[in-house]
Amino acid sequence: MKTFDCDQVLSMIDDLVDEALDEHDRTSARSHLEACPSCRAEFQAATRLQAATRSLPRSTEPERDLWPGIAHRIEDRRVVRGEFERPPAVRPRRWWMAAAAAAILVVSVSLAYRAGLERGWPQTAATAPVESFYVRAAYGGPGTGLESARDQLRSSLDDRRDELSPETWSVVMENLLVIDNAIARIETAMADNPNDGRLNRQLATAYRQQINLLQRATRLPAEV
Amino acid sequence: MVIPLGSNRRPAMAGPMTHHSDVDSAGLVDRAIAGDVDAFEALYRQSVGRVHGLCLRMCGDRSLAEELTQEAFVRAWQKLPSFRGDSAFSTWMHRLTVNVVLGHRRSAGRRQNRETAAGEEWYSEGGATQERPGVSMDLERAIAGLPKGARTVFVLHDVEGYKHTEIARVAGMAVGTSKAQLSRARQLLRKALAS
Numbered sequence: 128m129k130t131f132d133c134d135q136v137l138s139m140i141d142d143l144v145d146e147a148l149d150e151h152d153r154t155s156a157r158s159h160l161e162a163c164p165s166c167r168a169e170f171q172a173a174t175r176l177q178a179a180t181r182s183l184p185r186s187t188e189p190e191r192d193l194w195p196g197i198a199h200r201i202e203d204r205r206v207v208r209g210e211f212e213r214p215p216a217v218r219p220r221r222w223w224m225a226a227a228a229a230a231i232l233v234v235s236v237s238l239a240y241r242a243g244l245e246r247g248w249p250q251t252a253a254t255a256p257v258e259s260f261y262v263r264a265a266y267g268g269p270g271t272g273l274e275s276a277r278d279q280l281r282s283s284l285d286d287r288r289d290e291l292s293p294e295t296w297s298v299v300m301e302n303l304l305v306i307d308n309a310i311a312r313i314e315t316a317m318a319d320n321p322n323d324g325r326l327n328r329q330l331a332t333a334y335r336q337q338i339n340l341l342q343r344a345t346r347l348p349a350e351v
Numbered sequence: 352m353v354i355p356l357g358s359n360r361r362p363a364m365a366g367p368m369t370h371h372s373d374v375d376s377a378g379l380v381d382r383a384i385a386g387d388v389d390a391f392e393a394l395y396r397q398s399v400g401r402v403h404g405l406c407l408r409m410c411g412d413r414s415l416a417e418e419l420t421q422e423a424f425v426r427a428w429q430k431l432p433s434f435r436g437d438s439a440f441s442t443w444m445h446r447l448t449v450n451v452v453l454g455h456r457r458s459a460g461r462r463q464n465r466e467t468a469a470g471e472e473w474y475s476e477g478g479a480t481q482e483r484p485g486v487s488m489d490l491e492r493a494i495a496g497l498p499k500g501a502r503t504v505f506v507l508h509d510v511e512g513y514k515h516t517e518i519a520r521v522a523g524m525a526v527g528t529s530k531a532q533l534s535r536a537r538q539l540l541r542k543a544l545a546s
Contacts, residue, residue, distance in 0.1 A: 141534050172541045179490050179544075180509045186400035187407055189417050194395055197424045202388055311430065318450060321457045321523035 129155040136166045144173045200278070277334065280341035290349040299344045306337045376440050384431050391431075395424055398441055402448050408506050409452045411495035419455055423448040449507070449521055456499065457523075493543040497536050504529050505536035 129151065131139070136159045142148045143156055160167045288296060310333045317326045376397060382390035402423055407416035427447055434443055494502060503522060507513040508529070513521075515529040522529070 141537060169541075172545060173537065176490075176537060176541055176544065177509070183490065183510060185404060185510075187404035188400045189403045189420060190413070191417070193399065193403075193417055193421050193424075194392055196421050197395065197428075198388065198392070200421075200425050201391070201428045307429065314450075314454065317454070317457070318521065319523070321453070 128158065131155050131159045133159075133163060133166055136160065136163070137169060140169055140173050143170065144177050276338050277341060280338060280345055283345045284341055287345060287347075287349075291347060295347065299340070302340055303337065306333055306340070309333050310337075377436075380431070380434065380436075380440050383428075384434065391424075391428060394440065394444075398444050399424075401441065402444060405445065405448050405506075405511070406452055408491075408494060408510065409449075409503060410455075411502065415455075419448075419452055422455075423451045426451055445511075446521075453503070453522055456503070489544060490540070493540050496543065497539055500524075501532045501536035501539065504532040505540070508533050509537075 136156050139148060139152065139156050143153065146153075148156065160170050284299070291299075310330065313326055313330045313333060317323065317330065320326055376394055379390045379393050379397075383394055399420065403416060403420045406419040406423070407413065410416055410419065423444070427444055430447065434440070494505065497505060504518055507518050507522075508515065515526045515533075518524070518529045519526045524532075
């Protein structure tokens, strides 16, 4: 049987508690614990922590009902739903998927913009500073400026639905859906590459383009 | 709005992580995929405690936890059409929530971090915390006071039962880093609870 000193045993405490040591090491470590009050106290503290952790409740109700806020966002159709095929697990392919998604949204938004110009979108909409909607340069997650700006614009667009033709409405919604799917794909790629600057920039670009599209759509002249 | 919806969901498999409510929720999931907001609200009522509990424990801030909980359900509504039923809805929702919280944490590095470092805010008010006397409350407070990286790994590994390989994948860190963070978290917690 091996003989462990205190440093060795203390470095094994986690594995000992997790029962991750092989039989020989476990036997040696336990032998040391029987003879060493200091290490035994550490082991007992680790065991108590494990027991306390396991007894923690897994569920904690929020102090207020969060459903109204969720319903507000999904019922007013500020959130575009769509089929999203998860990219395959092979990393190089994910990169291609994310890059392809970004390319698609660029093309899509460009087409929508061109179509809008042909339909007589006012120049003020095209030249208005989209950056005025940005609180931050990059996407900052829930509750940040980009998402808030998007929600406000989406709400404004919904208010104008009756003024737009079904064809125009369909083009705008389809393009929003393309961008939403692109965002979802980029976020999936980011799960594997969270610190990748290129993906972060792609995500921020996607949100900007979505806001850009919404801003222009909300300024379309009434058709109906 | 042109949103062709159709369920490509496979029948829910009953497994170790499948709860009775998951079997009951299968019909709700199909209805929610088809756009039934009432069904989605029922799914929300079933799972909000679990989702909020996870958010609260991972971020240590009550206000932010509510915000992330809402974001997780909005994201779930968006992505439900891609839910294939390979796992129970609760498992799918759980993973989605972890991704939402970690995604927020990644982006938080680029802006003002709202998460508490001292772990005081979580327990500064009443509510659920008052129902947790003694060691549990001390432990919750101590968890909330952990550094972010250590807290993430501790919650996912010791509370939620993730393996280090899974944590490494979802959190974008090496397996060795996950193990080191867990060891650090446990040491800090033992020290906090002993004092």
